[in-house]
Amino acid sequence: MSTTKTQLQPESWSYTDTLDKAPSFAIISQTLADLADEGHPVVVGTADLKYSNGLFRFEERHPDKFFQFGISEQNMISAAAGMASTGLKPHVATFASFMALLACEQIRTDIAYTMMPVRLIGTHTGIAFGFYGTSHHATEDLAIMRSIADLNVVAPADGPQFAAALRAVVDLEEPIYFRIGRGRDPEVYGSNATFELGKAIVHEAGTDITLIATGSMVYPTLEAAKALRAEGLSVGVIDMHTIKPLDAEAILRAAANTKLIMTVEEHNVLGGLGGAVAEVLSENGTPVPLHRHGIKDTFVIVGPPTHLYAHYGLDIDGIAAEAKSFIAKFTK
Amino acid sequence: MSPSVDTAVTPEEIELIREKALFVREETVRLISIAKVGHYASAFSCAEIFAALYYSVLNLKRGEPNWPDRDRFLMGKGHAAVGYFPLLADWGFFPKELLDGYTRVGNPLGDHPDMKNVPGADFSSGSLGHNLSVGLGMALAGRVLGKDYNTYVLLGDGEQQEGQVWEAAISAAHHKANRLIAIVDRNGYSLDGAVDDVMGIEPLAEKWRTFGWETHEVDGHDIPALLGLLKRVANDSERQTPVCIIAHTVKGKGIGFMEKEIGWHLGWLADEDEKAVMAELRANR
């Protein structure tokens, strides 16, 4: 049967006639395979999800450097630690819920404490899984990963930025948790993507409010900022792609010139980007009010992804509306 | 086995199970057309297992999903829930109309069972590997509470790769959880391909036996054989060990192209294909 639908279904975010479920991740496999060609000791592991995360493309180019672990995430992560102990740079991927939550202790004890240079790639993060439900949502991973000492935490905004990051850190002898979306995310940077670990990207400064977003929320936040500017507001936007080490300077610089700060993350408002920014602001005695926008400490309902973003105010309109009510609260 | 228990399988029962297995497949197609993506092939391989359990084996009370003495059924392979939600509605555990809003915002029915929101779902799942341990807990609790129920846990064959499954296997044998019955849907495939290519699990029956489980193998689409086995296992009061039934099945069973192409673990049929699929299901019935 060949007449099945071929395009992305906006409602379900599904591609139906293809095994390749994550076209915008193509660049990731390509980058990893290029790095391997260039002599970097890159190896790749997946846990029965090579089509979901697109890493089958790496397998095509380097079958000898690709390891299929089946549905055994904890096993894969400890095995990555073992490989890293010999000098290899393992890049292992699974859904963020099974990476950061299911295998959390392996990550802490076998990878972070031991300082193994493993790249942990948690895909389909936040609520991107829509009606797959709580088992597949990951709204706690930033908080969990951030509280593990010596673990870097990075949430790229799109495939190209992620690829730039993988290349930028290829020689870093430290572990990194990467949190990415579902491989259908709109591009923010495209071929111009650059990445410096721990250095936020300031898209624009603004005096009324500064929006600090991370990962999948960078795109809708940039769009929401446009809408707010059209209403006469001065709006700054910062892409805080590195949650740890956090770019405190960028936050404080913004705080010195803006009336309000709002963080935007596809994550619980507790402990993630919002929590991290709150720590910086309060410990430095900044008087700027902060609003943390995200999932408000609740388990997420089921629904098509696009509908859920609207439901939780994490789409363009929702972010703009949240910013406006925050501004209203502090403007007499 | 106590001689008083009737474990015979009648032609009427076989006909009923056949009818209900078709119902599972048709409803799976209908509900996925609402969600616009879903696990057709995963639900099709266990349609006879669902039907046999819900219409001949499980001790349930219509309209009373929380009846404390009921048999428990857990979906280790929670991603096939689309195929059993219609059965829960058929048992009057929740209004059938809820099915029409499958996966829509505000509806309790998503891709996986959710005990908090779906009456009749005995537990939640979605992360593979957890539910055999949960089932073990229910089986042990039944002993403490002096209750006379069985706990059934449906597992995927890919799910066998999760370490927790084997932790549960060791503990259940150790605790002689004789009312715990695992059913492995041995459909041969997981997401990335054939289970034996992805990460081999054979010799599977030998593994379960070595772990101390009474282990059976059956054709999971052969209704008389499957039902006969399930009934014997359900009513065996002499047994001192947990039971594992390895049900040999076909992923995508009932639809020719789904049986052949691995991509149908997850997919969506266009409208014209949906009609053809419905016709094929009825023809293959």
Ligand SMILES: Cc1ncc(C[n+]2csc(CCOP(=O)(O)OP(=O)(O)O)c2C)c(N)n1
């Ligand atoms: C812990 C965990 N890892 C990965 C997944 C993603 N996943 C969902 S279904 C599936 C394949 C399951 O294969 P199998 O157990 O054989 O089920 P079936 O063939 O019956 O669909 C995978 C890897 C998951 N749900 N849970």
Ligand SMILES: [Mg+2]
């Ligand atoms: Mg299978």
